[in-house]
Amino acid sequence: MKSGGFPVAISGFGCACSLGFHVSGITDSLRSGSAHVVPVDLFSVEGCQARTAAQFPGSPDDFAAAVHVPAKRWSRAAQSVLIVLAEALKDRRDFQPDVVIVGTTSGGMDFGESFYRRASEGGNLDSASRRVRSYLPQTPVLDALRVLGIRSPVRVVSNACASGTNALGMAWHLVQSGQANRVIAGGYDTLSQLVYAGFDCLKASTPELCRPFDAGRSGLVLGEGAAFFLVEREGPIKIAGYGSATDTHHLTQPHPSGSGPAMAMRRALDAANCEPDAVDYINAHGTGTPQNDACEAAAILSVCPEAAVSSTKAMTGHTLGAAGAIEAAFCAISLQQGFLPPTLNFRSPDPGVCLDLVVNSSRETACRKVLSNSFGFGGANASILLESA
Amino acid sequence: MSGNFYILGTGWVTPFGRSVPDVCDKISHGETPPHETLEFAGNTWPCYRVDSSSLRDTNAFARLRRSGSISHFALGAAIDAVKSAGLTAEEQSRLAILFATSDGGVIYTRRFFAELGVRGPGAGSPLLFPETVYNAAASHIAAYFKTDCEATAMVGDAAVALSAISAGCELLSSGSAKHVLIVAANECDAISAAGYSRWKFLSPSSIGQSGNIFSEGAAALLLGQSPSQKPSLEWCQEGRPHFSQKEAAASLKRILINHKIPPSVIFSSCQRTPLQAAEEDATSHPDSRTIDLKNSLGEGLAFTAMAQMVAAAHHAESYKECALVSVIGFAGGAGAALVKSESAFLGASRGVTVLP
Numbered sequence: 001m002k003s004g005g006f007p008v009a010i011s012g013f014g015c016a017c018s019l020g021f022h023v024s025g026i027t028d029s030l031r032s033g034s035a036h037v038v039p040v041d042l043f044s045v046e047g048c049q050a051r052t053a054a055q056f057p058g059s060p061d062d063f064a065a066a067v068h069v070p071a072k073r074w075s076r077a078a079q080s081v082l083i084v085l086a087e088a089l090k091d092r093r094d095f096q097p098d099v100v101i102v103g104t105t106s107g108g109m110d111f112g113e114s115f116y117r118r119a120s121e122g123g124n125l126d127s128a129s130r131r132v133r134s135y136l137p138q139t140p141v142l143d144a145l146r147v148l149g150i151r152s153p154v155r156v157v158s159n160a161c162a163s164g165t166n167a168l169g170m171a172w173h174l175v176q177s178g179q180a181n182r183v184i185a186g187g188y189d190t191l192s193q194l195v196y197a198g199f200d201c202l203k204a205s206t207p208e209l210c211r212p213f214d215a216g217r218s219g220l221v222l223g224e225g226a227a228f229f230l231v232e233r234e235g236p237i238k239i240a241g242y243g244s245a246t247d248t249h250h251l252t253q254p255h256p257s258g259s260g261p262a263m264a265m266r267r268a269l270d271a272a273n274c275e276p277d278a279v280d281y282i283n284a285h286g287t288g289t290p291q292n293d294a295c296e297a298a299a300i301l302s303v304c305p306e307a308a309v310s311s312t313k314a315m316t317g318h319t320l321g322a323a324g325a326i327e328a329a330f331c332a333i334s335l336q337q338g339f340l341p342p343t344l345n346f347r348s349p350d351p352g353v354c355l356d357l358v359v360n361s362s363r364e365t366a367c368r369k370v371l372s373n374s375f376g377f378g379g380a381n382a383s384i385l386l387e388s389a
Numbered sequence: 390m391s392g393n394f395y396i397l398g399t400g401w402v403t404p405f406g407r408s409v410p411d412v413c414d415k416i417s418h419g420e421t422p423p424h425e426t427l428e429f430a431g432n433t434w435p436c437y438r439v440d441s442s443s444l445r446d447t448n449a450f451a452r453l454r455r456s457g458s459i460s461h462f463a464l465g466a467a468i469d470a471v472k473s474a475g476l477t478a479e480e481q482s483r484l485a486i487l488f489a490t491s492d493g494g495v496i497y498t499r500r501f502f503a504e505l506g507v508r509g510p511g512a513g514s515p516l517l518f519p520e521t522v523y524n525a526a527a528s529h530i531a532a533y534f535k536t537d538c539e540a541t542a543m544v545g546d547a548a549v550a551l552s553a554i555s556a557g558c559e560l561l562s563s564g565s566a567k568h569v570l571i572v573a574a575n576e577c578d579a580i581s582a583a584g585y586s587r588w589k590f591l592s593p594s595s596i597g598q599s600g601n602i603f604s605e606g607a608a609a610l611l612l613g614q615s616p617s618q619k620p621s622l623e624w625c626q627e628g629r630p631h632f633s634q635k636e637a638a639a640s641l642k643r644i645l646i647n648h649k650i651p652p653s654v655i656f657s658s659c660q661r662t663p664l665q666a667a668e669e670d671a672t673s674h675p676d677s678r679t680i681d682l683k684n685s686l687g688e689g690l691a692f693t694a695m696a697q698m699v700a701a702a703h704h705a706e707s708y709k710e711c712a713l714v715s716v717i718g719f720a721g722g723a724g725a726a727l728v729k730s731e732s733a734f735l736g737a738s739r740g741v742t743v744l745p
Contacts, residue, residue, distance in 0.1 A: 047511020099627075105522065107544075116502055116580060119430045125583055132584030136720055137523075137544045142630055153627045153722075155552045156544045158493075158523035166541055170556065177563050193510060194502050198521070201513035246486075246540040248532035251452075252519045263537060377519060378528030380540065 005176040009235030009389055012095075013186075014087030015329040016080055017225030017316045018054035021066070022087060027333050030341040031362050035315045037210070037221055042076075042110075043193040050205035053191055054223030054317025056080070069147075075108030076190040076224075078140035084186070084226040085144050095230055098180040100141060101155045101170045103163025103187030105321035105376075107137030110192050140188065152184075160376025161285070162244070163187055164227070164324025165384050169242035171231040172384070186228030187325035195320070196222055202252065204289055210318075212286035212311035212343050213293050213357055215350040220287040223317020227325035237332045240274060240369070240385040243267025247379035253291055254375065258299030261285075261373060264381035265303045268371065272385045279307045279385070280367035281340050283327045285375045286311020287318050296373065297353040304371065310358040314344035324374035324382065331370040331386050338366045394558050394622040396728065397568070398476075398611035399699045400469025402444070402462045403686055404437035404604055407469060413703050416685040424602055429579030434591060436577045437604035437687040452532050455516055456525065457494045462607035462692075463526040463574040464533055470570060470609035471534065485566035486540040488527035489553035489573040491690035493544065496578045497521050526574060538566055547658060548628025548722025549573070550694035551714075554610065555627040561614050573695035574607035590662050590688055590719050601661055604687025608695035610702070620705040620730050624648055628722025634667040640723040641671035641715060652713035652727065654704055655679045656697040664717045672715050680704075690718075701728040 016022070018036035019029040029036075040053045056076075058066075067079050074082075081102075089095055112135030118128040133139055137156045145154070157166045164187030171185035199205045199222060206219030231239065245267060247260025254260060269276055282304060285296055288311070300309060312330055319326055334340055339362045346359035369387045404422040405412045424435040439462060446468060447453055447461040471481060501517040519525065524542035531540040539560065543553050550573040557569035582603050585591045592600040612622065626644045631637035652674065659668040660681040672679070682697055689696070694716045701712035711729040716722065 044510055047509040049511070113502065115584070116499070117506070119580075119583060120503070120506070122430065125430055125432055126587060129584050129587035132587070133720065135584075136546075138546070138720060142720070145630070146632065151630055153552065153629050153724075154545070155556065155627070156549070158542045158544045159527070159540075160522050160524055170559075173559055173563050173565070177559065179559060179562075193505065194498070194521075197505050197510045197513040198501065198518035200511060201515045201518055203515075244539045244541075245537050246528070246531045247537070248528065248535065251525060251528055260537070376524070377522045378524040378540070378542075379531070380524060380528070 006178055007233050008172050008175045008239040010229045010237040011232050011235030012088050012092055012230040013329050014084040015227040015326060016084050017326055018223050021083055031339055033342045033344055033361050035344055042191055048200040049207045050200050052221055056224055075111045075134045077108045077188055078143045080226045081140045081188050082144040084228050085148055088228045088230055092230060097152045097182045097184040099153045099183055101167040101185040102141050103157045103167040103321045104137050104189050105158055105160055106189055106192055106195050108134040108140050109194055111135045113193055159380040160378055161320050161323055162374040162376040162380035162382040163321035165374035165382035168328055168384050169382055172239045172242045175231055183231040184228055185231050187322040188226035189320040189322045190224040209345040210288040210314045211345040212288040212314055213353050214346050215348045217288045219289050221317045223319045225319040225322045225326050227329040236389050237335055238387045238389045240387045241268045241272025242384045243271060244382045252377050254295040256295055258295040260379055260381040261296055261299035261375055262302050264383040268383040268385045276304045277306055279304045279369050279371050281308045281370040283331050283372045284309050284311045285373045286313055294352055297355055300355055308340055308358055309355045310341055310343045312341050328372045328384060331372045334367060334370055335388050339364050393614060394612050395617040396610050396620045396622055396702045397613045398470040398474025399702050400466040401608040401696055401699050402439055402465040403606045404439055407443050409703050413700055416682055421685055427579040427582050429583050434582040435602050437602055439606050450533060452529055457497045457520050459494050459574050459576040460526040460529045463572045464530055466607035466609035467530045467570055467572050470611040474611040481534040482536050483538055484534050484536045485538045485560050485569045486527055486530050487553040487557050487571045488542045489549045489691045490544055491546060491575050492581050493523040494521050495581050496576055499578055499580045546718025546720040546722050547690045547694040548716045548718040548724045550691050551625055551716055551724040551726055552627040554625045557612050568613045570611050572607055572609040573691040575605055575689045575692040577603050577605040588719050601683045601688035604689040606689055606692045608692055608699045610698055618731055620702045620728050623727040623729050625726035626724050628718055628724035631723050634664055637664055637717045637723045638667035638670045644725050652677050653710035654712045656682055656701050656714045658716045668715055668717050705730040
């Protein structure tokens with residue numbers, strides 16, 4: 001990596017997840033340690049071992065009405081993208097990005113499922129096909145940008161659960177090297193039956209509470225959300241460095257040594273010329289699965305053993321392609337508000353996880369440098385370092 | 390973005406086979422491969438499929454034992470591109486990988502979801518689901534070359550191939566990688582055909598009507614910055630969104646005017662589709678001739694856009710000419726790229742850029 005280059009900063013952001021649709025409300029929930037994990041009512045989960053998810057608050061009908069768009073034409077994903085982009089841009093209506101970079105894993109999957117069901121049940125294929133356009137991962141973003149009057153190239157990164165961080169990393173590359181002046185970057189994903197059933201069949205989901213880093217952790221809870229950032233040269237939060245690495249051990253399982261995540265973290269620190277002991281806090285990927293958390297703990301211990309660590313996924317669920325962006329937003333909130341969000345549902349320490357975990361209640365402390373980790377299927381590992389400007 | 394970007398290697402897996410010169414020859418003679426038929430919910434669509442006998446090397450790679458077609462196509466094209474560039478094992482282990490696709494592993498996705506419908510949401514197959522993620526092929530390619538560098542998947546309409554090339558050039562110019570392997574792939578499935586037919590990009594039940602024949606395959610470029618006699622990528626402008634034919638033409642025109650292009654050959658993307666007029670309006674040039682790849686290779690979205698790049702590189706190297714690739718995607722992307730041989734005259738501005 002060539003050193004130097006232009007500074008990269010976040011000048012604004014928006015976020016929505018099970019904790020709410022706006023940064024102010026989400027900040028309150030993070031500080032108080034609230035969660036919103038409910039029985040799934042968007043689709044059938046009959047026969048699944050898990051039954052809960054961190055859904056957006058309110059009913060789907062309320063949700064569509066809130067953004068003043070027709071729910072029949074706008075997928076749940078498109079609606080959430082519009083809400084979050086509007087919040088990110090609310091004080092910057094003049095912000096015209098050179099490019100928009102978005103992470104997602106499943107796009108408007110709910111509409112894809114609807115198309116498949118209607119078509120395979122003998123419905124009118126031409127009519128059903130209208131929904132396919134909204135299934136494509138770029139469509140929710142293009143639709144939202146059109147409403148907001150933004151006509152920029154859109155890149156969709158789909159690197160499993162690292163996608164949101166990859167998108168921010170791509171934005172960092174572009175602004176740092178002077179190839180772009182303004183970028184909108186972030187991620188989104190909403191719940192769908194296909195993805196829910198997928199994690200369930202892999203036995204990655206838990207039928208009980210998500211307990212990241214706990215000795216009794218038994219799996220993840222899925223969630224939904226979106227976060228978007230205005231990335232340019234000046235702003236209150238600096239993107240100091242980004243690193244990515246591929247672990248080719250297995251398509252769905254990390255190497256137990258944590259070598260892939262450790263490499264991504266080291267690359268992010270190297271890119272920022274940052275010493276590991278300068279990192280105050282790490283928002284861990286922390287899915288709550290036995291394998292992820294053991295592997296990530298090993299990686300953190302080998303790179304930043306002194307940093308405070310928490311996983312916010314017990315609060316928000318695992319939002320997949322949005323997770324990296326949402327958790328970067330939480331890191332920005334920590335830097336601005338001076339507190340570290342907690343790892344909820346923690347009962348008993350795992351002897352293999354010797355970390356300074358922030359558990360069950362938030363920790364008031366000023367921090368200056370924070371790292372956000374995201375890892376995904378395919379051995380995709382990404383870390384991003386944020387600091388107060 | 391500045392700097393020189395060389396196309397050090399190319400490869401593809403097509404319904405016509407894997408040899409770049411042979412397939413280019415067939416394209417130039419207007420040949421078409423035999424077609425098969427996709428069927429879904431009482432509808433049928435013709436399609437060009439890859440002959441699995443051309444994938445013996447990928448079938449031998451143990452990690453692909455349970456993978457879908459798209460991963461085999463992508464790895465086959467990647468192997469050929471890396472081989473033709475002559476990279477050492479050590480260079481391969483430091484490859485950055487960008488994988489572009491429009492539909493991803495749609496066959497496994499449909500099968501997985503169909504199983505849920507029959508057996509219930511709690512009875513999905515753990516063998517199918519992991520291969521449905523868009524970046525599965527990128528991960529398999531990384532495993533084959535034993536690289537621990539970035540391996541990223543990008544999704545979009547056909548123009549995603551140009552976005553991936555732009556992103557690859559950014560990795561090179563930032564010093565994050567010395568070589569970048571950019572692969573685009575797509576596989577045929579009836580569920581995709583059902584969707585795309587609605588937009589008249591695919592030919593309906595009989596050949597010869599409006600639209601192209603649905604097709605599958607992969608194409609790959611190996612990019613580097615070391616000076617080379619291989620063709621260079623003069624510039625690549627990734628897709629700008631459009632919401633109408635008029636906007637698509639205007640976007641493409643703006644790109645071409647900004648770069649003052651004097652191409653000898655244009656590899657076009659929209660023949661026989663509703664966007665053909667827009668593309669012709671933007672790219673028409675009295676001194677250029679147009680080559681229609683899709684008459685022979687069909688409509689494979691991201692795959693065929695990258696195949697246009699491979700064909701352009703082959704053309705530039707063989708005929709010492711500048712070759713323009715224009716791509717108008719069906720859902721928002723209009724972009725272009727210019728490839729030239731080192732000895733071709735060029736008065737265009739150089740650079741791969743996202744800036745307008």
